[in-house]
Amino acid sequence: MRSAEPGRRALLAAGRSLLSTEDLTKLSVNAIAARANMAKGSFYQHWPSREAYFVALHRAFHDHLDDLVTTTIADLPPGEPRLTAGITAYLDGCLADPATKGLLVQARTDAGLAPEVATRNATAAALVTADLTAMGWDDPTPIATLLVAAIAETALQELATTTPSPPLREALLRLVRR
CATH class of the missing domain: 1.10.10 (Arc Repressor Mutant, subunit A)
Incomplete structure (x- = not known):
């Protein structure tokens, strides 16, 4: 076979x-x-349907990004340096893949992708929560959720210009510094 x-x-x-x-x-x-x-x-x-294919495509894209981020932060303890490295790896990974824009935009509007997006966002927020806790946040979970959304928006902004935006990247960290 x-x-x-x-x-x-x-x-x-x-x-x-x-x-x-x-x-x-x-x-x-x-x-x-x-x-x-x-x-x-x-x-x-x-795949049984076009929709199932798009879920698999979205999953494969994010698996690659997750591997990139995980490898980048593997040896760093929770805290601002790890958060910075993870954000940078994610955003650079998005810029390196021409399919990113289509996948990120579609993920915002496609009901079939909503459960997959929610799971990915929750996983990312949990990772960010550990960093925010180490940075002194008492109740980091809501902040982590908002930061994940802001990171995705930054990725879309950078994809529009096809280049990193140091001011946006720095603003992400200014949002969470204590």
Whole structure:
């Protein structure tokens, strides 16, 4: 029996490639399959629907970013240096991937992605909460939730200009410094 993983990976790569120039709402199964050099039926062997595919695409994108952030902060204790390193890794990772804008914008409006986005945001907020606790915040959970949203907004702002914004990045940290 042949592994389904190469075809699955090819279809996910095709979607990411197309997202560098296409809006997620306009991305068709036909275009994804064609970009992967696969038949349309192959798409449905991996996902039951276009929506399930977009959840998988979103998940793969964020898994990559999570790995990048986790690797970056692995040896740092909770606190401002770790928070700064994590934010920088996330934002730089977003800028390095042309599909980011489509995925972040779509995540704000697609009801099918809402549970996935909520889970990712909660995981990120929990990580940030540890940093804020180390920085002296008594009740850091609401601040962490808002900071995660501000980081995503900063990513979108930077994607619009295709360059890091030192003033926005510094403002993120000024919001939480005590």
